[in-house]
Amino acid sequence: MTTTTLAAPDRGTTRAQVRKYSAIARINVQNSLAYAWDALGQGVFVTLFIFVFAQLWKTTFKAQNVPDGGTIAGLTLVQTLWYFVWAELIQISKANVAYTIQEEVRDGSLAYTLGRPYNYLLYHFFSGQGGVIIRMVFILAFGSAVALLAVGPLNTFRPETVPALLLITALAFVLDFCMMAMIGLTAFFFEDTAAFRLIYSKINFVIGGLLLPVDFLPDAVQSVARVLPFNLILYAPAKQFVAWDSTQFLEQIGLQIVWITILAGLLALFFRYGTRRVSINGG
Amino acid sequence: MSTVVKLTHLQKTFRVKHKASGLQGSVKALFSTEYRTVEAVKGVSLELQEGDLLAFIGPNGAGKSTTIKMLTGILFPTEGEANVLGYVPWRQRRQLAYHIGSVFGQKPQLWYHLPPVDTFELFAHIYELDRAAFERRKTFLIEALGIGDWLHTPVRKLSLGQRMRCEIAASMLHGPRILFLDEPTIGLDVVAKQALRDAIQQLHDAENLTIFLTSHDAGDVETLCKRVIVINHGQVIFDDRTSALKRRFLRRKVIGVRFGQPIPDDFAVRDATILKHGTWGAKIELDTHVRPVEDVIRALMDYAPVVDITVEDPPMEEIIREIYRADESVRVAGVGPVEAEIPLEKAE
Numbered sequence: 001m002t003t004t005t006l007a008a009p010d011r012g013t014t015r016a017q018v019r020k021y022s023a024i025a026r027i028n029v030q031n032s033l034a035y036a037w038d039a040l041g042q043g044v045f046v047t048l049f050i051f052v053f054a055q056l057w058k059t060t061f062k063a064q065n066v067p068d069g070g071t072i073a074g075l076t077l078v079q080t081l082w083y084f085v086w087a088e089l090i091q092i093s094k095a096n097v098a099y100t101i102q103e104e105v106r107d108g109s110l111a112y113t114l115g116r117p118y119n120y121l122l123y124h125f126f127s128g129q130g131g132v133i134i135r136m137v138f139i140l141a142f143g144s145a146v147a148l149l150a151v152g153p154l155n156t157f158r159p160e161t162v163p164a165l166l167l168i169t170a171l172a173f174v175l176d177f178c179m180m181a182m183i184g185l186t187a188f189f190f191e192d193t194a195a196f197r198l199i200y201s202k203i204n205f206v207i208g209g210l211l212l213p214v215d216f217l218p219d220a221v222q223s224v225a226r227v228l229p230f231n232l233i234l235y236a237p238a239k240q241f242v243a244w245d246s247t248q249f250l251e252q253i254g255l256q257i258v259w260i261t262i263l264a265g266l267l268a269l270f271f272r273y274g275t276r277r278v279s280i281n282g283g
Numbered sequence: 284m285s286t287v288v289k290l291t292h293l294q295k296t297f298r299v300k301h302k303a304s305g306l307q308g309s310v311k312a313l314f315s316t317e318y319r320t321v322e323a324v325k326g327v328s329l330e331l332q333e334g335d336l337l338a339f340i341g342p343n344g345a346g347k348s349t350t351i352k353m354l355t356g357i358l359f360p361t362e363g364e365a366n367v368l369g370y371v372p373w374r375q376r377r378q379l380a381y382h383i384g385s386v387f388g389q390k391p392q393l394w395y396h397l398p399p400v401d402t403f404e405l406f407a408h409i410y411e412l413d414r415a416a417f418e419r420r421k422t423f424l425i426e427a428l429g430i431g432d433w434l435h436t437p438v439r440k441l442s443l444g445q446r447m448r449c450e451i452a453a454s455m456l457h458g459p460r461i462l463f464l465d466e467p468t469i470g471l472d473v474v475a476k477q478a479l480r481d482a483i484q485q486l487h488d489a490e491n492l493t494i495f496l497t498s499h500d501a502g503d504v505e506t507l508c509k510r511v512i513v514i515n516h517g518q519v520i521f522d523d524r525t526s527a528l529k530r531r532f533l534r535r536k537v538i539g540v541r542f543g544q545p546i547p548d549d550f551a552v553r554d555a556t557i558l559k560h561g562t563w564g565a566k567i568e569l570d571t572h573v574r575p576v577e578d579v580i581r582a583l584m585d586y587a588p589v590v591d592i593t594v595e596d597p598p599m600e601e602i603i604r605e606i607y608r609a610d611e612s613v614r615v616a617g618v619g620p621v622e623a624e625i626p627l628e629k630a631e
Binding site for chain 2: 111112
C-alpha cells in the first residue's frame with residue numbers, strides 16, 4: 001500500500017489543511033488535559049498574584065486619597081484589578097514557543113517536527129494554541145474569583161463586546177507567537193534562547209502593560225510604549241476589557257494586523273534562512 | 284528495480300564553538316569566539332535500489348545520523364547532491380515527507396502522555412490520508428507489529444521495546460516507500476531486539492520496502508541486511524554484501540557461560556581463548572572460521588550443566604579497527620587502488 005493509494009481525495013486542498021492544523025491543535029488540548037493538574041496549579045498561582053495586586057492597589061488608591069469610585073490615569077480600583085486579571089490571563093496562558101523550538105534543536109526532535117508535510121511555523125502556532133485554551137479556562141476561573149472577592153464585579157464590562165474582546169485577544173496571541181517564534185528560531189544559530197526570552201519578557205513587563213497599565217507610565221515612556229507592538233499583546237486587550245472604547249479598539253486591531261503582517265513576513269524569511277543553518281544535536 | 288536514493292559526494296561540515304578549558308578560557312571566550320570546523324560527512328556517494336535493506340553502520344559520531352538527516356531534508360549539505368525518490372530532499376522536504384518515514388531510536392515521536400492511537404490519528408490528518416484506507420493500514424500495522432494490546436496505553440507506561448514497535452507503526456501509517464531507521468534497537472534487551480528485527484523484516488518482505496538502517500549493533504546487520512556500508516569519520520570505508528563483512532570481519536564471537544557447578548583452574552576449550560575465568564564460569568573468545576559457535580556451545584553443555592549462556596558480537600569499534608587494519612595491509616602490500624588516505628586517529 002503506497003502513499004498514492006492512501007491519500008485522501010482532497011489532499012492538498014484548503015479543507016484538508018484545516019483538518020490537519022485542527023488535529024494538531026486538538027492533540028495539544030488532549031495533552032493539556034493529561035497535564036490538567038499543571039493548569040490547575042497555574043490557576044492557584046494566579047489566585048496569589050491577584051490577591052497581592054488587590055492589596056497593593058487598594059493601598060495605592062488609599063495613599064493617593066482617591067475617593068470611592070475615583071480614578072488614577074482614568075481607571076478605578078475595580079477596573080485596575082480586573083485589568084490585571086485579563087493581562088495575567090494572556091501572560092500565563094500564552095505558549096512558550098521560543099522554549100519549545102529551542103528544546104527541539106537541543107534534543108534533536110527537530111528531526112521529526114521539521115520533516116513532516118506541514119508548515120513548521122503553523123504547526124507550532126496550532127500546537128501552542130491547543131494548550132492555551134485549557135490554561136485560559138483555569139486562570140480565568142481562579143483570577144475572576146479572587147477579583148470578585150477583593151473588589152467586586154466589573155460594572156464597566158459590556159457583554160456585547162465579548163466577540164470583539166475575543167478577537168483582540170486572539171490577535172494578541174498571534175502577535176506574541178510571531179515574536180516568540182522569531183526568538184525560538186534563533187536557536188537554529190545560537191542553540192540557547194534564554195537571553196532573548198528574558199529581554200522579551202522584561203519588555204512586556206515594563207512597557208507591555210504587565211507591571212502597570214500603559215496609562216500609568218510617565219508620558220515620555222508612554223509615548224515610546226504606544227508606538228511599539230508590545231502594548232498590543234497585554235495592554236490593549238486588558239484595557240478594552242475594563243474600559244471599552246470602540247475608536248481605540250479599531251485603532252489597536254489595525255495596528256495588530258499591521259504588526260502581524262510585518263512580523264509574519266520577517267518570520268518566514270528568518271525561517272527560510274535558519275533552515276539552511278540548522279544543526280541538530282544527537283547522532 | 285529502480286534507483287530510489289542516489290548520493291553524489293555528499294558533504295556536511297559544522298562550525299563548532301571551541302573554548303579553552305577552565306575559568307581563563309571562559310573569560311577569554313567572552314571577548315573572542317574561536318570556531319573549529321568538523322567534517323561530519325566527507326564526500327559520501329551511494330545508490331539504493333527499491334526494496335534494498337541497507338545497513339549503514341559505524342561508531343558514534345561517524346556521520347550516520349547526519350547523512351540520514353540530509354536524506355530526509357532536515358539538514359542542508361555543504362556540498363554534493365542527493366536524489367531521494369526524484370526529490371532533492373532539502374529543497375522539497377515537504378513533498379518528500381509524504382513518501383518517506385523515519386524513526387530515530389533515541390527520540391520519541393509519539394506523544395508521551397497519550398496512547399499511541401492518538402498519535403496515529405494525528406498522523407492520519409498530517410499526512411492527509413483517506414479515512415477508510417487509514418483504518419485498513421492501521422489494522423495491518425497493528426497485526427504486523429503485534430501492538431494491539433498497547434494501543435490505548437499512555438506511551439509513558441510502555442516498555443522501550445513496546446514503544447519502538449509503536450514508533451515504527453506511526454512512521455509506516457502513510458505507506459512510505461523508504462523507511463529510515465536510526466538506531467532502532469538502541470537500549471533494547473536481547474528479546475526485544477529480536478522481536479523488533481523480526482517485525483522490520485516482516486514489513487520489508489510484505490511491502491518491498493526500502494530500508495535504510497543505521498546502527499552500531501553488528502547483530503542488526505547480520506540478522507536483517509543483505510548489504511552493508513560502514514562509515515567512519517564521515518567517509519565510507521566499506522561497501523559490500525553483508526556476507527562479505529561477516530566472512531572478513533564478523534568472525535570473532537565472545538561466549539559467556541555460567542555453570543551449575545564450580546570449574547577447575549585449568550578449564551580450557553579447544554580452539555578458543557579464555558578471556559576471563561571465574562569459579563562458576565568463563566568468557567571465551569573464538570574464531571568462527573576455526574570452530575563454529577554451535578560446536579563450542581555443544582561442548583560446553585556436555586562439559587557440565589549450564590545455568591546461563593550468552594553469545595556476543597565484537598563491538599562496532601572493533602569491527603571498524605579490523606577494517607582499517609585490512610585496508611592498511613592492502614596499502615602496505617601495494618595491492619589495488621586506495622581511494623583516500625584514512626586517518627587512524629580521531630578527527631575531532
